[in-house]
Every structure is written in structure tokens, then in C-alpha cells.
Amino acid sequence: FVFDYDLNDNHLPVKTMIYDVFISYSHQDSEVANELCALLVSAGVSYYIDSDRIDGGSYFSDSIANAISHCKVFLLLVSQNSMKSEYVNKELHYFVHHKLPTASLVPYRLDNSILKNDWDLVLSDVHYRRMSKEPMAPYLIHDILVCILDLCCPMYFIPFILLVVI
DSSP: OEEEOOTTOOSOOEEEOOOSEEEEOOGGGHHHHHHHHHHHHHTTOOEEOHHHHOOTTSOHHHHHHHHHHTOSEEEEEESHHHHHOHHHHHHHHHHHHHTGGGSEEEEEESSOOOOOHHHHHHHTTSOOEETTTSOIIIIIHHHHHHHHHHHHSOGGGHHHHHHHHO
């Protein structure tokens, strides 16, 4: 990890860790998020989730912004709960404005709720999975691995690496 310093900022230095996946979710969907974390660990994928990664006494908005800025995949757990969450909305908008061209957005629909207009606009061109039809393992984990490998490997290596990993 690296420490980021801003001499014009009154905050303490922020420890920056590069994670494969940033998980954006509503705390009301914590059970699903925790199940997902266990699957990511078993697949050898590093992740950032606020409940595990924000140190006591740290500025959580700095921690979240740094994690989004340094992730390879922004995993959005889409639900009625997450669309109502102030922080999930902030995370999604931060990702779109600061990170989208250099990281992958992977939405995973937890329910059949109708997307809010701004979410519908952001997600209109992004293929997503539905929990009701495509379980996290193997579908979502496969999608995440492909995104991570696509960002760090030439395309012709991906089929071989997926065979080895899975």
C-alpha cells in the first residue's frame, strides 16, 4: 500500500491499497454482500467493503474515494435498498466521474426493482446479471475474473488463465 499526502489538506495521510473489487451496497443487503466476500476470498480476489476496511478514526469518505480510485472493478449490488442509499449513490457517481474509463462497472441485480432515472442512464449500456437467474457462483465470480484479467492481461491469455483459475 501507499500513503497519499495532500499538503493543502488538513486530513491525515490516507493509506491507499489497490483492490481488485470495490463493493458498493446497501447495509440492508449485508447478507448478500458478506456471501459475495466469501466467494471472492475463495477465488483469490481482493476486495474493499466498508464494513471491513475503514479504520477507526479515519475519514470514511477519504477511504471510500481512495478505494474507488484504485479498484479494477466497481461491483454495484443493485436493489431497491441500494438505490435509496445516500452513500451508494455517492459511490456510483464518484466512480462514473473519476474512474469509469479505467475500471469495469459490474452491476448485479438483487431484486426486480425499477431503476431510478440516473441509474438507468448509467447502466443502460452495461450488461448485468440477476441474482434470481444467475447465482453469484459461478456467474458473477466469472464476470469479475474476466474484468480483472482483461485489465491486466492481453486478450489472448484470458481463456487459458480462466481454465487454470476455475
